[in-house]
Amino acid sequence: MRRALLFLGIAGLAPLLFWGMRGLPPFGSYPGPYGFLLNQVAVAERHATDVVSAINFDYRGFDTLGEEFILFTSVAGAALLLRREKGEEETDDDAHDREPRRLPPPTSAAVRVFGVALVGLTVAFGLYMISHGAVSPGGGFQGGVILATAPLAVYLVAEARTFKRIAPKNLTEVGEASGAAGYVLVGLAGLVVGRTFLENVLPLGTAGEVDGAGTIEVLNVIVGIEIAAGFVVLLTAFIEETLRRRLRREQR
Amino acid sequence: MIGWLQTGVLLLVAVSGAGVVLSRDPLEQSVAVSFYGLILALMFFLHQAPDVALSQIVVGAVALPLMILLALAKVHQQQEDREREDQREAGKARK
Numbered sequence: 267m268r269r270a271l272l273f274l275g276i277a278g279l280a281p282l283l284f285w286g287m288r289g290l291p292p293f294g295s296y297p298g299p300y301g302f303l304l305n306q307v308a309v310a311e312r313h314a315t316d317v318v319s320a321i322n323f324d325y326r327g328f329d330t331l332g333e334e335f336i337l338f339t340s341v342a343g344a345a346l347l348l349r350r351e352k353g354e355e356e357t358d359d360d361a362h363d364r365e366p367r368r369l370p371p372p373t374s375a376a377v378r379v380f381g382v383a384l385v386g387l388t389v390a391f392g393l394y395m396i397s398h399g400a401v402s403p404g405g406g407f408q409g410g411v412i413l414a415t416a417p418l419a420v421y422l423v424a425e426a427r428t429f430k431r432i433a434p435k436n437l438t439e440v441g442e443a444s445g446a447a448g449y450v451l452v453g454l455a456g457l458v459v460g461r462t463f464l465e466n467v468l469p470l471g472t473a474g475e476v477d478g479a480g481t482i483e484v485l486n487v488i489v490g491i492e493i494a495a496g497f498v499v500l501l502t503a504f505i506e507e508t509l510r511r512r513l514r515r516e517q518r
Numbered sequence: 519m520i521g522w523l524q525t526g527v528l529l530l531v532a533v534s535g536a537g538v539v540l541s542r543d544p545l546e547q548s549v550a551v552s553f554y555g556l557i558l559a560l561m562f563f564l565h566q567a568p569d570v571a572l573s574q575i576v577v578g579a580v581a582l583p584l585m586i587l588l589a590l591a592k593v594h595q596q597q598e599d600r601e602r603e604d605q606r607e608a609g610k611a612r613k
Binding site for chain 1: 520568569571572573575577580581584585588589591592
């Protein structure tokens with residue numbers, strides 16, 4: 267019965283799909299004038315050699331503000347849903363977890379060495395990605411996530427205590443909130459100094475240099491902080507349960 | 519103009535997408551969806567969109583499977599807790 271319904275649906279949808287696909291413009295064709303226009307003027311106007319970044323953080327910076335707040339609210343929502351409730355604290359007992367077979371095997375020296383190398387590389391690559399957003403592909407969003415994987419690598423190879431120490435909850439929460447607020451503040455600076463919200467009011471440098479693109483660079487850094495902190499907040503919320511047990515075990 | 523590389527990567531997208539749908543175990547599926555995200559990033563790259571490819575790698579190949587894995591771990595843990603609770607209740611009832 268289910269299969270019959272499926273085939274009925276496919277039989278109905280397939281002609282519609284083919285009909286629609288026949289009306290598609292040819293592969294690679296682009297109808298609008300804006301892309302061509304921006305490709306010609308963006309580097310001269312904004313000194314950003316990555317036109318995608320110039321569009322995201324300047325020409326349509328207001329949309330990116332919305333995108334940033336989508337992430338902010340979803341992180342806040344997930345943290346709210348996963349918070350520890352008062353009742354949970356008292357009912358749990360970890361006698362079961364103290365059994366020897368439940369203990370995680372200690373991480374080997376090879377894993378630790380690899381982890382240390384990985385963390386250094388990840389942090390460097392994340393910072394590079396964030397700071398070179400206006401110059402080459404990448405930017406605050408991508409670099410922020412890369413940066414956030416560094417504490418995760420630490421959690422995987424080291425003790426839970428180390429994770430707590432390098433990514434304390436207060437710090438990541440403040441980082442996330444100030445990243446979200448910073449974007450709005452840069453926008454307001456445009457309103458105060460210039461004429462419009464998010465106007466690129468900082469002096470432009472040489473095109474192709476990291477500090478050449480004015481507020482695009484500043485916004486990339488702010489978004490990088492917000493995304494990195496937001497992801498670590500999410501990670502902390504998810505692994506808090508495991509973390510608490512491991513911490514208690516380490517203290518013993 | 520579609521080149522051979524683009525055609526090949528589109529076929530890979532189709533195959534790995536079907537792989538995601540056809541894998542039944544959530545744990546296997548999270549690995550499959552990560553691979554699918556990587557192939558999608560390759561497709562974006564071959565269609566001259568390196569910015570989108572980077573976003574796709576971090577979101578589709580890293581962040582999404584990670585969230586699925588962590589959510590699965592959380593669900594498993596709650597299930598275990600509940601089972602232990604049930605066992606204790608049963609033990610009390612016997613006394």
